[in-house]
Amino acid sequence: MSAAGAGVFQSARNPRGAKTKHIAVYLALVLACLVTAGPIVLLFATSLKQTYTRAIDFNSLIRPDFANYRAIWTELQFGQWLMNSLIVAISVTVLILFLDSLAGYVFARMRFRGRDPLFAVLLATLMVPLPVTLLPLFLFANELRLINTFQALIYPALAYPMGVFMMRQFIQTIPDELDDAARIDGMSDFGIYVRVILPLCVPGLAVLGLYTFMSQWGSLLWPLIVSTSERTRTIPPGLATIPGQFATNWGLTAAATVSSLFPMLLVFVVFQRFLRQGFGGGRSTKG
Amino acid sequence: MADIAIHRLVKMFGAEPAVNDISLHVADREFLVLLGPSGCGKSTLLRLIAGLETPTSGELFIGGSLMNLVPPKERDIAMVFQNYALYPHMTVNKNITLGLRLRRTPPTTIKSRLGRAAEWLELAELLNRAPRQLSGGQQQRVALGRAVVREPKVFLMDEPLSNLDARLRVNMRAELVKLHRRLGTTIVYVTHDQIEAMTMATRVAVMRSGIIQQYAPPLDIYRRPVNKYVATFVGTPEMNMLPAVVRRNGETWDVVGAGIQLSLPQTWQPSEAIGTDHEVWVGVRPEEISILPNDDEMPGLPALIDVVSPIGGTTLVYALAGHATIVAEVPSGLSPAAGDRIRLAFNPTGVHVFDRQSELAICGCRA
Numbered sequence: 001m002s003a004a005g006a007g008v009f010q011s012a013r014n015p016r017g018a019k020t021k022h023i024a025v026y027l028a029l030v031l032a033c034l035v036t037a038g039p040i041v042l043l044f045a046t047s048l049k050q051t052y053t054r055a056i057d058f059n060s061l062i063r064p065d066f067a068n069y070r071a072i073w074t075e076l077q078f079g080q081w082l083m084n085s086l087i088v089a090i091s092v093t094v095l096i097l098f099l100d101s102l103a104g105y106v107f108a109r110m111r112f113r114g115r116d117p118l119f120a121v122l123l124a125t126l127m128v129p130l131p132v133t134l135l136p137l138f139l140f141a142n143e144l145r146l147i148n149t150f151q152a153l154i155y156p157a158l159a160y161p162m163g164v165f166m167m168r169q170f171i172q173t174i175p176d177e178l179d180d181a182a183r184i185d186g187m188s189d190f191g192i193y194v195r196v197i198l199p200l201c202v203p204g205l206a207v208l209g210l211y212t213f214m215s216q217w218g219s220l221l222w223p224l225i226v227s228t229s230e231r232t233r234t235i236p237p238g239l240a241t242i243p244g245q246f247a248t249n250w251g252l253t254a255a256a257t258v259s260s261l262f263p264m265l266l267v268f269v270v271f272q273r274f275l276r277q278g279f280g281g282g283r284s285t286k287g
Numbered sequence: 288m289a290d291i292a293i294h295r296l297v298k299m300f301g302a303e304p305a306v307n308d309i310s311l312h313v314a315d316r317e318f319l320v321l322l323g324p325s326g327c328g329k330s331t332l333l334r335l336i337a338g339l340e341t342p343t344s345g346e347l348f349i350g351g352s353l354m355n356l357v358p359p360k361e362r363d364i365a366m367v368f369q370n371y372a373l374y375p376h377m378t379v380n381k382n383i384t385l386g387l388r389l390r391r392t393p394p395t396t397i398k399s400r401l402g403r404a405a406e407w408l409e410l411a412e413l414l415n416r417a418p419r420q421l422s423g424g425q426q427q428r429v430a431l432g433r434a435v436v437r438e439p440k441v442f443l444m445d446e447p448l449s450n451l452d453a454r455l456r457v458n459m460r461a462e463l464v465k466l467h468r469r470l471g472t473t474i475v476y477v478t479h480d481q482i483e484a485m486t487m488a489t490r491v492a493v494m495r496s497g498i499i500q501q502y503a504p505p506l507d508i509y510r511r512p513v514n515k516y517v518a519t520f521v522g523t524p525e526m527n528m529l530p531a532v533v534r535r536n537g538e539t540w541d542v543v544g545a546g547i548q549l550s551l552p553q554t555w556q557p558s559e560a561i562g563t564d565h566e567v568w569v570g571v572r573p574e575e576i577s578i579l580p581n582d583d584e585m586p587g588l589p590a591l592i593d594v595v596s597p598i599g600g601t602t603l604v605y606a607l608a609g610h611a612t613i614v615a616e617v618p619s620g621l622s623p624a625a626g627d628r629i630r631l632a633f634n635p636t637g638v639h640v641f642d643r644q645s646e647l648a649i650c651g652c653r654a
Contacts, residue, residue: 177372180339185386185433186360199376 047254068255077230078256081238086263087150088223088234089216092157096212097205099158104167105193109179119168122161134225141226152226153234157216163208170204171197206274210267217264235260289350289363289440289473290315291336296345298331298497305331307497308345313490318467318474320484320505323494324520329477330445332494336475337443338362350440360389365434366443369450371426373418373433380414383432397436404432424455435466442474448483460486481521485509493517515646518570518639524603524614526639527571532564533557533640533649542569542638545609546588552636557649566643575637576615578604578623579630587630588613592623606631 048060146152220236291313298306321329338359512518531544590606
């Protein structure tokens with residue numbers, strides 16, 4: 001932005017230098033586009049042909065063959081995976097939004113002994129990498145006989161300290177006076193959370209919800225470990241089962257992958273207006 | 288009946304007392320202004336009355352009932368906040384009526400009270416707007432409306448006018464006085480603005496460091512400040528303070544200081560026995576000082592005019608006398624100029640005397 005702005009600014013004095021700069025900026029942008037969009041275009045092109053090779057070939061974009069998109073519903077359990085993914089991602093998102101905003105509200109607003117140390121411990125858990133927790137979590141899930149259940153996919157995802165942190169920071173930007181006014185108007189703590197804090201947190205909730213949904217939608221490692229049956233298999237581990245022993249139907253794999261992106265895209269389109277507010281650093285509650 | 292009785296109230300924040308052993312009785316229908324600089328504990332005291340803070344010790348009664356553990360919503364109070372604290376996601380209508388709806392007030396009552404408040408505060412046109420679509424003054428009126436429709440026993444106001452521009456503030460002051468007269472409710476009002484205190488209060492409590500310095504009707508505070516702090520905090524420009532001694536002169540007392548030689552009126556007698564040449568602060572309000580020509584025949588303190596500030600009806604004259612700058616407020620007809628040598632004459636009945644050590648008034652004048 002600033003580079004382009006500087007280019008425009010200079011153009012009045014030094015047209016030739018400005019032109020060179022413009023070209024350089026656009027070249028860099030084109031390169032960035034290629035790197036970002038290239039694999040997606042290739043994936044889409046591959047999904048439109050019957051192929052067992054990974055050859056780079058964009059001809060299918062001109063003469064598309066949608067057979068793979070029909071096959072994923074018949075040859076694969078894509079419908080089941082999609083339903084499972086939706087169940088898990090939506091449940092986790094809804095529960096995280098509720099739990100993390102409630103916890104964030106408590107950490108932002110309530111005064112109680114040990115609040116700050118507790119919050120520090122919560123933040124410290126952010127430092128623990130996921131693979132470290134895999135084994136104990138698996139043993140835990142096994143002990144509770146949760147393997148191949150939705151609970152095994154949902155429960156561990158609910159412990160999300162980053163979400164609590166995010167919501168606490170967001171809620172801290174809402175003026176305390178609103179809580180006081182609500183208290184005098186006759187609301188309980190939970191009433192304030194529901195009627196005042198939550199409605200004002202919508203941008204923050206949108207960011208958190210979107211991020212949670214996205215990470216659940218793409219989650220591979222843990223579902224691969226705890227769901228071994230088709231009944232609870234979600235899309236990412238499902239996709240991982242497509243490669244055959246001797247040959248991989250790349251067209252089919254690509255079609256399934258592309259199809260799995262659509263729900264995510266839909267969510268993005270619906271929530272993007274909140275996202276801009278959410279990333280914009282809280283909300284102004286001053287009139 | 289909604290008097291407020293506060294008995295030895297203490298609120299600690301960590302080791303610091305924000306409210307330090309305050310006892311106070313606010314009569315029913317009183318308009319009490321808690322006046323003090325920021326950090327003096329006035330807002331904390333208000334929040335204690337509201338129930339937004341729990342006292343560390345002491346007792347608080349509203350209308351004769353002990354309120355220490357009663358939640359805010361059951362205290363029958365309404366509060367107006369400095370930043371208005373309107374719910375940004377609700378319309379003006381919902382902001383005003385939320386408190387009533389939460390109390391399950393019958394819809395017809397809500398409607399009639401909303402109608403009355405909207406008419407009085409000229410909000411009828413704005414009821415369906417969001418707070419962010421309103422100007423500061425309009426938001427202020429909505430905040431008042433929210434308090435008024437509740438018809439509470441006690442109104443609490445935390446610097447409600449401080450975010451308004453000067454003209455609107457003057458208008459709202461008059462509106463609040465009218466509101467008080469019309470509703471006849473007890474009002475506790477927090478401000479650091481002494482003009483607000485003087486113009487609206489029936490009683491003022493001047494606070495400092497969590498302690499009430501003086502609790503009296505506004506003019507009493509102005510005329511008979513109990514200590515040097517109250518004397519200088521109330522009044523603009525602030526009271527001039529000069530070091531001096533008091534000396535017995537037969538039946539009366541004289542004030543003697545650098546260039547000052549002044550006989551106090553006969554009514555001035557120290558409240559307790561003091562020795563001669565007792566060290567004091569002499570306080571004189573600017574309007575109690577007159578300017579005389581610089582003539583050896585004339586009494587008064589020789590001074591050199593430093594700055595002359597006309598403020599319309601009167602003129603403020605800043606004069607240097609020794610190391611002290613003394614402010615005098617004189618009729619604008621007099622037109623002294625900077626650099627003039629003059630004599631400053633203090634009206635003896637307008638002189639306040641404070642003990643140099645304790646800073647307490649030794650005796651009020653104009654008794």
